[in-house]
Amino acid sequence: MQRSLTTIGFDADDTLWQNEQFFKLTEARFVALLGEHGEAAEISGRLLEAERRNLAFYGFGIKGFVLSMIETAIEVTKGQASAMVIGEILAAGREMAAHPVETLPHARETLEVLAGDYKLVLITKGDLFDQERKLAQSGLGDFFDAIEIVSDKTVATYQRIFARHGDGAERAMMVGNSLKSDIWPALEAGAWAVHVPHDLTWALEHAQEPQGQARYGKLADLGGLAGFIAELAEADPR
Structure with a gap:
């Protein structure tokens, strides 16, 4: 049978x-990086909306998350995000991708x-x-x-x-x-x-x-x- x-x-x-704990830690680092441009809750909310929009284009995972952080940084700084900020975001993404399991x-x-x-x-x-x-x-x-x-x-x-x-x-x-x-x-x-x-x-x-x-x-x-x-x-x- x-x-x-x-x-x-x-x-x-x-x-x-x-997995998610590393995204949360990176998000906290990202919010602190942009702290002079808005409240933490507002920046996190805008990042979440960017992730929601971008799922259809980038899918799930670290790469899509990094691209959404870059997009959010450009938005909240009204196009004035510095190369240093973009570099910090890219570095955070690489650290996530290399983190031990x-x-x-x-x-x-x-x-x-x-x-x-x-x-x-x-x-x-x-x-x-x-x-x-x-x-x-x-x-x-x-x-x-x-x-x-x-x-x-x-x-x-x-x-x-x-x-x-x-x-x-x-x-x-x-x-x-x-x-x-x-x-x-x-x-x-x-x-x-x-x-x-x-x-x-x-x-x-x-x-x-x-x-x-x-x-x-x-x-x-x-x-x-x-x-x-x-x-x-x-x-x-x-």
Whole structure:
């Protein structure tokens, strides 16, 4: 008899390793750099709006963030941003791209437990070069049967990936920290979805938590995932 769950997708940033904290630290540095041109909250708000506008052009990740910071600096200085300011922004971006990877608690042991029993797929969005770098530095790559670095996470994305690397979305699960990108589209594709919240989540990834969804689960950390999956198997031992 076939098992109901055969494939598990994992988000990367802020699910397997730290990510948003480095964006927050860089944003604080950027706001301080432009402190004489406005209040911190105003500058941060204008940066967020620039990021929102630019997603369609630059996508997710450090490069788009750096370009949005440069655009915001030009805006708030009314076109007077100095070469020094632009240089500081570029340097901050390079530092982000070179920062050591810090895996989150229970990431490695959870993958170790699940690998072999399930097909594991890393599903992450962002800059290809940066995501490949972080995966290599994390030491987690060997646990995955497939790696998918995508421009965005939509219902069609999950349907395509779980059909390509598994037995379809109906027999797959997505695990991640973003309700907007990891949970809702996976549920709408027909998969299970497990939310593992992170203390820091980018404002553009916020969404309402699902209510009354039979295939939705929420865990405090990755340490509870294997037990959660075991309970699913007991409830439906096909």
